[in-house]
Amino acid sequence: MTLQYWGRLLSAVLIVTLLGACNNRRPGLQIGDMAPVVTLTDFEGNPVTLPEDVRGKVTLIRFWAMDCSHCNKDVVLALEDLYRKYKDQGFLPVAIHESQPIATDERFRKFERVTFPMLVDEHGTVARQFGVVGLPTTLVLDEEGIVREKITGEAGIDTFEKLLTTVLYKGDFYDGTY
Template identity: 55%
Template structure:
């Protein structure tokens, strides 16, 4: 009887230890982590190195998908407005489409006039390195390549502008 109680306590302690270690496990980027160096192709197949090619800029990296029902596709158009407003101060949005998408898909035509980088993460490997577990997910990166804000889910343009200007200034 005492042996059974001791075993139960030992199993309970083991289970609690495993649970506690699992809860403390860090997934993806955390605030004040440096952003990993990655390379992704743009819609035309040209490779873009992040954050290297945009070094010294404040970045808003937005992971989204053309197939995502939760992703506000209009936000990509609105980010162009934010880009035009703050690009002289060193701000660049970067849209990363997760999943395989045909660049000739007619649904992409509405984004053809965007002047900021539109990248493709066909296998989701970069998203995993960043710790993206749902879309949309957005990251605000400072001029030194360090994560300053992370937003899982949708946000409005006003919220993005507030986050970006906080890091810019």
């Protein structure tokens, strides 16, 4: 192997490294990005288009799955309580279930009391468009559909409340005294 060969190899490695360093953006949606326009169906088969159908509302989108061992399923139920608490201020949670729920799966019965949209992303296509790399993933969109907060992994309902109220009240966490 000649010195010329090693010089070319070193140049190629240097170019690839520099190109990679210039692209320091992480994959997927980031804070400040506009959410993609997507249409999903709810558990009854009704279409919902995001973010168009939720425009004007602060929207917490929760990507989850019943078979996800890292997903706390009770968080979806707790979002119902946050929805009731903040819906008059313009808050709307949306739960997006990865994979098709099976109608005979008794585990879904406890979600019958949920009144906010529960959507189905049967093949994970929408999750990929939103840059979801693992479940659960939660995003908070502002009234215009811009991503303002993003959590990959699990967090407590108190954390979600802080995130959504920070967006809802334009930077101020709502402490109940307004």
